[in-house]
Amino acid sequence: MPDKALISEQxxxxxxxxxxxxxxxxxxxxxxxxxxxxxxxxxxxxHPGSSHLLALSDAAAAGAxxxxxxxxxxxxxxxxxxxAQGHDGINYSLASRDMIANMxxxxxxxxxxxxxxxxxxxxxxxxxxxxGIGRTDLPSVVVPGGVMAAGPDLLTLEMIGKYxxxxxxxxxxxxxxxxxxxxxxxxxxxxxxxxxxCTMQVMAxxxxxxxxxxxLLPAVSSDLLEAAENAGKAAxxxxxxxxxxxxxxxxxxxxxxxxxxxxxxxxxxAILHLPAIAHEFGISIDADTFERLHHGAHYLLNVRxxxxxxxxxxxxxxxxxxxxxxxxxxxxxxxxxxxxxxxGENLEDIRNSxxxxxxxxxRKRKGVSKEDILRPYDNPIRTDGTIAILQxxxxxxxxxxxxxxxxxxxxxxxxxARPFNSEEEAIAAVLSHRINPGDAVxxxxxxxxxxxxxxxxxxxxxxxxxxxxxxxIALITDGRFSGASKGPAIGHVxxxxxxxxxxxxxxxxDLIELDIAARKLQIIGIDGKRLDEETINEIxxxxxxxxxxxxxxxxGGVLRFYSEHAVSPMKGGYME
Numbered sequence: 001m002p003d004k005a006l007i008s009e010q011x012x013x014x015x016x017x018x019x020x021x022x023x024x025x026x027x028x029x030x031x032x033x034x035x036x037x038x039x040x041x042x043x044x045x046x047h048p049g050s051s052h053l054l055a056l057s058d059a060a061a062a063g064a065x066x067x068x069x070x071x072x073x074x075x076x077x078x079x080x081x082x083x084a085q086g087h088d089g090i091n092y093s094l095a096s097r098d099m100i101a102n103m104x105x106x107x108x109x110x111x112x113x114x115x116x117x118x119x120x121x122x123x124x125x126x127x128x129x130x131x132g133i134g135r136t137d138l139p140s141v142v143v144p145g146g147v148m149a150a151g152p153d154l155l156t157l158e159m160i161g162k163y164x165x166x167x168x169x170x171x172x173x174x175x176x177x178x179x180x181x182x183x184x185x186x187x188x189x190x191x192x193x194x195x196x197x198c199t200m201q202v203m204a205x206x207x208x209x210x211x212x213x214x215x216l217l218p219a220v221s222s223d224l225l226e227a228a229e230n231a232g233k234a235a236x237x238x239x240x241x242x243x244x245x246x247x248x249x250x251x252x253x254x255x256x257x258x259x260x261x262x263x264x265x266x267x268x269x270a271i272l273h274l275p276a277i278a279h280e281f282g283i284s285i286d287a288d289t290f291e292r293l294h295h296g297a298h299y300l301l302n303v304r305x306x307x308x309x310x311x312x313x314x315x316x317x318x319x320x321x322x323x324x325x326x327x328x329x330x331x332x333x334x335x336x337x338x339x340x341x342x343x344g345e346n347l348e349d350i351r352n353s354x355x356x357x358x359x360x361x362x363r364k365r366k367g368v369s370k371e372d373i374l375r376p377y378d379n380p381i382r383t384d385g386t387i388a389i390l391q392x393x394x395x396x397x398x399x400x401x402x403x404x405x406x407x408x409x410x411x412x413x414x415x416x417a418r419p420f421n422s423e424e425e426a427i428a429a430v431l432s433h434r435i436n437p438g439d440a441v442x443x444x445x446x447x448x449x450x451x452x453x454x455x456x457x458x459x460x461x462x463x464x465x466x467x468x469x470x471x472x473i474a475l476i477t478d479g480r481f482s483g484a485s486k487g488p489a490i491g492h493v494x495x496x497x498x499x500x501x502x503x504x505x506x507x508x509x510d511l512i513e514l515d516i517a518a519r520k521l522q523i524i525g526i527d528g529k530r531l532d533e534e535t536i537n538e539i540x541x542x543x544x545x546x547x548x549x550x551x552x553x554x555x556g557g558v559l560r561f562y563s564e565h566a567v568s569p570m571k572g573g574y575m576e
Contacts, residue, residue: 048191050080145189202320243336394522395521449496507526
């Protein structure tokens with residue numbers, strides 16, 4: 001018999017309609033007193049990362065029942081950034097994360113549950129669920145929704161941006177382009193590169209909220225169904241233990257996640273999501289936290305877009321446990337996890353199981369070695385982390401660059417500013433060859449308050465796929481980038497233009513210095529001439545007197561609501 005201190009039992013006593021309403025949807029009378037588990041997923045016929053999640057929800061419910069609980073399936077379907085690209089739909093992407101978190105809060109608090117299983121695969125679904133977990137402090141287990149297989153010749157979706165740019169420039173035929181489009185997503189699951197979706201699956205496990213070894217499992221495998229069933233069982237045990245989400249996730253948990261992020265060359269969008277998730281857990285992490293932990297970190301994972309292999313190969317290398325083993329001397333091994341054990345104990349249990357043996361069998365089938373995919377700590381791909389936080393008079397609160405994907409010749413450059421007030425204007429200039437080597441393409445008014453902070457995927461791909469521009473210009477924006485992006489891209493410039501940040505004051509021909517080693521992003525000249533700092537500040541102050549007040553792009557609806565309440569990009573872009 002469950003503990004009567006369960007919140008659901010307390011609610012039953014004061015809400016007599018609860019029992020008949022549950023009986024009306026098929027519950028048995030004996031279910032009414034069991035621990036009640038909300039099984040929240042982003043299932044829907046929306047994209048490959050969500051279309052398969054109903055089966056995982058069913059498996060989690062079966063696991064909860066086997067452990068003496070009763071699961072209830074809830075849904076908050078997410079959108080697909082890939083389908084939202086190239087039109088204003090992408091402006092809704094980041095806002096959707098916060099709306100998903102809101103629905104988790106509404107679903108749980110309107111009908112309180114004792115624990116939850118949360119299932120998602122992709123960019124905003126997983127961060128939104130994680131934010132909701134932190135906000136409600138519900139005992140929770142996350143099931144990452146797995147990764148899709150690669151297509152012919154290891155074709156993966158992030159390559160479509162490159163092929164699109166090549167098609168637009170007349171470098172490939174329509175038939176060739178159609179072949180790539182028709183074969184890039186052969187199965188369900190998260191897109192098979194270390195973009196935001198796969199990064200956040202890894203982050204969920206690194207935070208201790210997913211069961212060990214469950215991030216980035218093949219989405220079509222029986223292993224993933226078993227993981228979902230085990231998550232249902234674990235949620236019931238958490239409910240009976242009284243151990244809530246905030247008892248598990250601590251500052252040290254986030255530091256572990258950031259160290260893993262450095263090792264995998266994770267998406268820059270994690271710098272939006274992890275601070276927003278931490279905020280909901282009552283924990284403060286900021287750009288300095290990322291800079292401190294990435295500085296000198298070893299980048300080990302040879303996976304796209306910065307590396308070679310599709311993301312499905314992460315599991316073949318041993319998954320998150322193998323990554324953590326390589327950097328275990330840097331991790332807080334005493335943090336608690338949803339297993340009821342510490343991280344160190346989990347790694348020991350994995351080592352003593354058949355998990356790594358199964359991974360080895362997969363490698364034999366694929367004809368790769370572990371070291372092909374995951375380098376040993378002492379033989380890293382790089383030793384200076386994978387992202388850097390840049391600051392200066394152009395970005396007083398910071399900006400982010402994924403320097404593991406930047407050509408080394410662009411680590412220090414002085415560039416001529418080419419400002420645009422929208423991505424549409426910028427990409428048109430790139431594709432029509434109006435951008436030249438040595439330019440800094442400035443795309444502004446694309447931050448949270450400007451237009452919802454869309455990702456500028458097609459613009460970054462148009463630049464990085466151009467043999468000349470990819471190693472000779474920089475893209476600088478208060479917007480963000482796809483986790484698939486590579487090349488000289490600097491995003492999250494804060495304060496954003498819509499808040500009157502210095503990026504709004506840049507004019508044609510200003511000189512912009514990018515210095516990744518020194519972590520600098522600054523305006524060092526006006527109209528092509530270098531000037532001293534005092535003179536530049538005077539000119540910027542004069543320009544500010546002529547800066548027109550920002551007019552919101554959306555006069556109503558959810559994006560107006562989001563833009564009015566969103567904090568700056570470097571704080572996480574969440575609503576307050």
